[in-house]
Amino acid sequence: DTGVSQNPRHKITKRGQNVTFRCDPISEHNRLYWYRQTLGQGPEFLTYFQNEAQLEKSRLLSDRFSAERPKGSFSTLEIQRTEQGDSAMYLCASSLQRRIKGGEQYFGPGTRLTVT
């Protein structure tokens, strides 16, 4: 399977703990996006990378959140001092840079985080 993969698929943690998620994009894609989806809502943009550079961050990304893409391949999203409000599905997507509108983003299956 050469799609976007995410690990773990599920994570249960206690409030105050740190968690880290990993995303492996489609291999030739140079753009990588993180989104958060809460129950009954559409995904909300968090941040995106072009190669290893983080080019945009949403105001949803508080200082407890940090994302990296050290070699322009896989990415990690870390949440420090988790809160119950962080419980959500975290989605990763990747795309190939094109100078055209409407480039498709390919989504992974997501990591479901539950903070107890």
Next chain:
Amino acid sequence: GDSVTQMEGPVTLSEEAFLTINCTYTATGYPSLFWYVQYPGEGLQLLLKATKADDKGSNKGFEATYRKETTSFHLEKGSVQVSDSAVYFCALSEGSASKIIFGSGTRLSIRP
């Protein structure tokens, strides 16, 4: 800022019924418009897209036309199947690199 508003669900139809899911958008520029679908237990998949006014996107019997004058991108299918049961998201993006802004999703259930 940019936003997408779509018909609230759930929507329940009988097999072979006609489907419309309404979607309107607000954008400062000339966005690309998308419909994504999330089947039970699966990730988001692009269903169809349109990048300029009057374009029609189509796939798997679904269609949507980019209407700039009404800022709409309604999803239609002439005859739904049980396998179309899923959550449908209307979405937009601006430019070639941008994040996607999603609506809140419409859950569709098709009964045999």
